[in-house]
Amino acid sequence: MRYVISGYTVVLAILFLYGVQLVWRRRRLNRLVADVEGSRTPDRPQTGIG
Amino acid sequence: MWRDTLLMAGKDLRIEARSRVALSQVAPFGIVALVLFAFALGPDRAPMVKGAPGLFWVAMLFSSVLAIQRSVSVESTDGARDGLRLSGLDPAGQFLGKTLSVAAQLLVLELVLGVGVVLLYGASIQTFWLIAVSCLLGTIGLAAAGTLYGALSAGLRIKETLLPFLLLPVVAPVLLAGTRMWQAALSGGTPANGTPWFHLLIAFDAVYLALGVVVYGPIQETA
Amino acid sequence: MTTKTIVQSPRVIWTTRIIGLLALVGTGLTVWLGLWVTPPDQTQGDLVRLVYIHPGVAWVALYLAFGLAAGCSLLYLWPRTRSLFWDRLAAASVEVGVVFNVCTLISGSIWGKPTWGVWWAWDARLTSTAVLLVLFLGYLALRRVPAEPEVRARRSAFAALFAVVDVPIVHFSVVWWKTLHQGATVLNANLSPTIHGSMAWTLLLGFVALTLAFVWMLLVRYRIGALEDYLGSGELDMALLERQSEGVVPPAPDLKAEALAPVDDAGAAPGPRAPAEVTR
Amino acid sequence: MAPASSPSSALSLRDVVALSGRFPLLAGVDLEVAVGETVLIEGPNGAGKTSLLRVAAGLVPVASGQASVLGLDPARYRTEVRRRVGMLAHAAHLYDDLNVRENVRFAVKASGADTSRIGAACERLGLTGRLLRTGAAKLSAGQRRRVALAVLVARAPELWLLDEPHAGLDASARSLLNEIIAEATAAGATAIVASHEPELVASLADRSVTLTGGRVTGERTILASVDPPARIVHVA
Numbered sequence: 134m135r136y137v138i139s140g141y142t143v144v145l146a147i148l149f150l151y152g153v154q155l156v157w158r159r160r161r162l163n164r165l166v167a168d169v170e171g172s173r174t175p176d177r178p179q180t181g182i183g
Numbered sequence: 184m185w186r187d188t189l190l191m192a193g194k195d196l197r198i199e200a201r202s203r204v205a206l207s208q209v210a211p212f213g214i215v216a217l218v219l220f221a222f223a224l225g226p227d228r229a230p231m232v233k234g235a236p237g238l239f240w241v242a243m244l245f246s247s248v249l250a251i252q253r254s255v256s257v258e259s260t261d262g263a264r265d266g267l268r269l270s271g272l273d274p275a276g277q278f279l280g281k282t283l284s285v286a287a288q289l290l291v292l293e294l295v296l297g298v299g300v301v302l303l304y305g306a307s308i309q310t311f312w313l314i315a316v317s318c319l320l321g322t323i324g325l326a327a328a329g330t331l332y333g334a335l336s337a338g339l340r341i342k343e344t345l346l347p348f349l350l351l352p353v354v355a356p357v358l359l360a361g362t363r364m365w366q367a368a369l370s371g372g373t374p375a376n377g378t379p380w381f382h383l384l385i386a387f388d389a390v391y392l393a394l395g396v397v398v399y400g401p402i403q404e405t406a
Numbered sequence: 407m408t409t410k411t412i413v414q415s416p417r418v419i420w421t422t423r424i425i426g427l428l429a430l431v432g433t434g435l436t437v438w439l440g441l442w443v444t445p446p447d448q449t450q451g452d453l454v455r456l457v458y459i460h461p462g463v464a465w466v467a468l469y470l471a472f473g474l475a476a477g478c479s480l481l482y483l484w485p486r487t488r489s490l491f492w493d494r495l496a497a498a499s500v501e502v503g504v505v506f507n508v509c510t511l512i513s514g515s516i517w518g519k520p521t522w523g524v525w526w527a528w529d530a531r532l533t534s535t536a537v538l539l540v541l542f543l544g545y546l547a548l549r550r551v552p553a554e555p556e557v558r559a560r561r562s563a564f565a566a567l568f569a570v571v572d573v574p575i576v577h578f579s580v581v582w583w584k585t586l587h588q589g590a591t592v593l594n595a596n597l598s599p600t601i602h603g604s605m606a607w608t609l610l611l612g613f614v615a616l617t618l619a620f621v622w623m624l625l626v627r628y629r630i631g632a633l634e635d636y637l638g639s640g641e642l643d644m645a646l647l648e649r650q651s652e653g654v655v656p657p658a659p660d661l662k663a664e665a666l667a668p669v670d671d672a673g674a675a676p677g678p679r680a681p682a683e684v685t686r
Numbered sequence: 687m688a689p690a691s692s693p694s695s696a697l698s699l700r701d702v703v704a705l706s707g708r709f710p711l712l713a714g715v716d717l718e719v720a721v722g723e724t725v726l727i728e729g730p731n732g733a734g735k736t737s738l739l740r741v742a743a744g745l746v747p748v749a750s751g752q753a754s755v756l757g758l759d760p761a762r763y764r765t766e767v768r769r770r771v772g773m774l775a776h777a778a779h780l781y782d783d784l785n786v787r788e789n790v791r792f793a794v795k796a797s798g799a800d801t802s803r804i805g806a807a808c809e810r811l812g813l814t815g816r817l818l819r820t821g822a823a824k825l826s827a828g829q830r831r832r833v834a835l836a837v838l839v840a841r842a843p844e845l846w847l848l849d850e851p852h853a854g855l856d857a858s859a860r861s862l863l864n865e866i867i868a869e870a871t872a873a874g875a876t877a878i879v880a881s882h883e884p885e886l887v888a889s890l891a892d893r894s895v896t897l898t899g900g901r902v903t904g905e906r907t908i909l910a911s912v913d914p915p916a917r918i919v920h921v922a
Contacts, residue, residue, distance in 0.1 A: 134452045140516040141437060144459055144509045148433075148619060151505045152426075155626045162633035166412055169637065187796070194781070194792050201783040201821075257781065261822075261830075266779025269743060270796035271769035328568075335564055339551050348547060349565065352540040353572045356579035363583065379582050383575065390571050398564060400764070401483075404747070405560045554707030 187273045191280020196287060198257055205288045209249045210295050216242040217299045228305050235306040236365030239296055240358045243325070246292055247285075247354075248347045251329035254285050255337050255346075264337065267403070274400030278330060282395065286326035293318045309371030317364035320384035321357045327391040328354055334402045360384045412636045414629070422629075426622040432615025439608040453520055458608050460513040462616040467510045468535060470620060471503025472542065472570070479566035482559060490635070493559035496566060497549055498627035500542050502620060507539045530584040534577045541569040541576075555635050695754070696721045696845050696876035697742050702751035704741050711737035711746065713900035719878060721844075724871050726887050726908070727880040729897035735880035736776075738897065739847040742878065743773045756844055769797050772843030774851050778830040782823035786813055789822055790837050799841040807840035811862070827854045839866060846870055846877040852886045864890055 199205050220238040224230045231238075258264055267277065297314070300306050308314055332350045336342040360380040440458035447454030478496035481487045514532045515525050526532070548565050549558060697719040704712040712734050719725050727735045740746040741753060744760035744767050753760055760767045780789045790808060794801055808818060811832040825833065831854050838846065846867065852860050867877050867890055879887050884894060888908055896904035 136516050136520050137441070137452050137455045140456050140513045141441065141459060143516070144463060144513050145433065145437070147505065147509050147512070151502075152619075152623060152626075155623060155630065158630050159626055159633070162630060162637070165637060166633055170412075190792070190795055194784070197788065198781055198783040257783075260782055262775065262777025262779050265745060265775065265777065266793075268745060269768055269771075269773055269775075269779065270793060271765055271798060272796045273765055331568060335548075335561060335568070338557075338561075341551060345544075345547060345551070349544040352537055352544065353568065355537055356572070356575045359579040359583045383579055383582070387575050390575065391568075394568065394571065398567070401560075402564055404764075405557055405564075557707070 184273045184276045184279070187276025188279040188283060191272060191277050192283040192287070193280075195254065195257060195281060195284035199284070199288060204253050205250055205292070209246050209253070209288070210292050212249060213242045213246040213292055213296050214299055216245060217296060217303055221303055231304040232306050232369075235300050235304045236362045236369060237358075238304070239300050239365060240321070240361040242296055243289070243293060243321070243361075244351060244354060244358055245347075246296075247289055247325045247329055248350060250285055250288055250292070251333045251350070252343065252346060254281055254330065255333040255342065259337065264403075274403060275396040277403075278334075278395040278399035279392075281330045281333075282323070282326045282392070285330060286322050289322045289326060290318065293322065306369055308368055310368040313364050313368035316381060317361045317368075317384070320381070320388055321361040324357045324384060324387045324391060325354055327388060327395055331391060331395045331399070331402075334399060338405070356383060356387055360387075412633065418625075422622065422625045425618055425625070429615055429618035429622050432611060432618055436608060436612040436615050439604065439611065444604050444608050450521075453517065454605075456513060456517045457605075458612040459616070460510070460517060461609070462612040463506050463513060464510040464535070465613060466616050466620045467503055467506035468538065470617065471499050471506060472538065472573070474624075475499040475503065475542075475566055476570040479563040479570070482563045483567065490555060490559055493555075493563065494628055494631040494635070495624070497562065497631055498624050500545050500566070502623040502627055504539060504542055504546065505623075506616075506620065507535060507542070510535055511539065528584065530577075530581045533584070534573075534580045537576045537580070538573060541572065545569060555638070694721060695719065696723070696756055697878065698752075698754040699738075699741070700752040702741060702753050703749045704737055704746045705749045706737075706746070710900055712741065714751065715897070715900070715902055717895060717902060719876060721876050722871060722874055723893075724867065724877045724879065724891045726884055726891035726894040727878060727897060728882065728884050728894055731882065733897040734900040735882075735897055736849050737900070739773060739775075739849050739878065739880055742845070742847055743771050744768060769799075770843055771845045771847060772797075772838045772841050773847040773849070774831075774834055774838060775849050776853075778822075778834040780822040780825075780830060780833060782821065785819050785821050786825070786833055787818045789833060790840060793837040794840045797841050797843070799843075801840075803840045803842065804836075807836045810839060810866075811836045828856065828859065831855060832859065835863065835866065842870070842873070842875070844875055846875060846879075848877065848879045850881055851879060852881065852883060860886060 217238065220234070220242070221231055224234060258267055297318070301308065329350055332346060332353070336346045336349065339345060360383045364380050436458055440455050444455065444458075446452045475496045478492040478499060482489070482492040482496065511532065514529075514535070518527050518529065518532070519525050522529075545562060545565050549562050551558070553561065695718055697717065699715050699717045702712055702715045703710060715734070715738060717738075727738060729735050737746060741748060742755055742760075744755065744764050747761060755767050756770055758767050779793070781792070784792070787804075787808070790804055790813075791801065794804055808814065813829075813832060813836055817829070822830070822833070831851075835851075848867070851863055851867075855863060864887070867879070871877050871890075877890075879891065881887050888894070891908050893905065893907045895902055898904075
């Protein structure tokens with residue numbers, strides 16, 4: 134059972150951490166893009182990012 | 184296409200004849216690798232003889248990376264890359280010519296390393312034709328896949344580090360097939376021992392030769 | 407100068423979220439069913455519980471992700487369907503696939519230790535999986551070399567093609583390498599235990615949940631690629647205008663549109679800004 | 687493979703846009719060059735002169751618009767176009783490990799041209815005696831350029847694309863170059879010469895086109911009333 138638990142833990146942890154990392158990267162990029170677009174067209178509010 | 188192949192191969196081999204990079208740098212590197220393997224496996228003959236086929240092919244694989252890098256760098260001086268595109272040579276011919284010249288150099292290298300394995304490790308070859316077939320087919324595969332990856336990495340600034348990483352896993356089947364055929368040859372195996380590997384090498388060669396003929400032109404235009 | 411914005415339609419956003427949620431719930435259920443509800447196997451005991459995740463992860467890594475990457479790369483290379491969409495999808499697929507591949511190797515290795523007594527038995531399937539991992543790590547390394555998106559896309563698509571044609575050859579070579587040397591492995595019987603009842607359902611659920619997790623990661627990773635390209639191409643409009651203002655004759659007002667339109671067709675335009683991409 | 691053609695126009699560009707990544711090298715060029723013409727391309731550095739020649743040689747793909755070189759689409763008949771076009775670029779495209787004669791032979795053979803003119807071409811450019819057996823690595827910049835020119839003379843392409851051909855040449859080599867261009871066009875070839883020193887080529891050219899910011903911004907006829915053969919006589 135030791136092996137089973139560790140197998141589940143490792144696999145799920147890797148997938149979960151990768152997913153968190155993805156979301157974090159996307160958020161950061163969304164913010165960057167919002168900044169860039171905000172500076173280009175200040176009159177136009179950003180919509181629907183992310 | 185065949186005329187261009189010969190022209191290209193002739194040009195590359197002439198350059199090698201003049202610069203002797205393969206002879207004076209790549210071949211000694213292979214010998215050094217063989218000697219280092221011997222050091223690693225200890226002074227006893229037994230593990231060396233047992234490992235001889237694999238060590239031969241590992242040394243070949245590493246040396247072929249060097250040979251490919253040389254073949255790429257020949258075309259990257261003085262705008263020769265543009266020159267080759269402008270030359271009017273058929274891209275398929277360029278690919279086959281480069282492959283041919285690399286294969287010719289690797290065959291000489293195999294001869295050197297083969298003698299090295301026999302002399303240094305004390306391996307005795309029982310079935311000579313298995314060795315010959317594995318070397319010939321393996322070399323074609325190494326040269327074709329290498330030339331293809333060389334072209335892919337030609338425009339990259341960090342090709343020296345990237346090329347081995349891209350190429351070596353791809354040519355792993357050549358290592359496996361070559362090693363098994365050599366093992367059969369050293370232990371006096373029957374032709375049956377070599378047959379599946381023979382097919383595998385032919386498939387590998389055919390795939391990468393065909394890919395190169397079709398794709399070399401488009402790769403060259405990707406700059 | 408028209409400012410194009412990179413927005414995602416609410417539909418895509420919500421689809422992504424729902425898929426992510428389903429993947430989470432599905433995986434959670436699989437874990438619960440796999441660890442507590444299903445019975446242990448007669449021959450393998452509790453070890454059989456690994457069957458609910460290992461094959462699922464392997465299926466995603468070996469078939470789904472790399473099959474998708476191969477298909478996308480081909481579609482990119484085919485002139486009629488050439489679009490950065492396929493390139494980004496291929497890249498996303500390979501990256502996510504590599505993560506699943508690592509999970510496959512780890513879970514396979516953990517399963518192998520109690521079964522075979524060693525972490526790495528040079529089992530044919532695990533070995534070809536490892537070679538596949540290295541091949542596609544090379545692909546990712548190649549992508550990391552700075553280049554224009556179109557150049558990078560072409561180069562990567564070729565690299566993916568070269569690697570993919572190698573996969574069957576590697577597979578056969580490794581299988582023969584193993585079997586021709588030591589005779590057929592008898593351990594395969596342990597790897598495919600008879601499955602019925604709650605086990606079958608859990609297995610199926612695991613496959614579905616992991617596939618959904620893959621799809622969710624793919625969508626998010628694609629979005630990241632699109633955003634990165636968008637940020638990288640921010641200077642395009644400025645470059646075009648500057649270039650034209652070098653001319654003595656004032657450029658025609660619609661010149662920029664003309665100059666860019668065909669690039670759009672070729673899929674070479676800053677993809678995420680094109681209207682078609684907005685809904686992705 | 688390619689349609690056998692005796693086109694009336696050597697180069698025809700219609701609203702051609704060419705990109706390097708996202709940078710527009712050419713931003714909508716219209717240019718017609720008739721067979722037998724000598725056209726001078728003028729313009730400041732970075733105006734797109736080299737890019738125009740590279741598009742004509744099929745080295746840079748056309749992103750939009752239409753290009754036809756010797757009546758052929760350069761994207762479709764890439765090899766065919768490159769065999770019939772000769773380009774003198776900044777780099778001489780020489781292999782350092784080969785000597786002059788070998789470099790010339792390889793380049794001429796590669797283009798499928800007759801190798802019988804090689805000797806005369808080398809002699810013409812002063813590549814004789816020991817120089818022929820000198821490795822390309824030991825050549826000076828001017829000598830490299832002469833080797834590249836010898837290749838062109840031996841190949842006798844239908845369309846000559848010369849990028850700053852006078853750069854790095856001394857006065858006698860410059861007048862030799864002009865002579866060669868004049869002879870080639872007299873024999874029916876077309877020449878497109880990019881230069882920011884137009885006075886060096888002006889005596890040869892039928893007309894001059896000015897590029898700025900990747901577009902054609904001016905055009906003038908240099909020797910309006912002189913038909914090519916008469917002018918060649920005059921120059922030679």
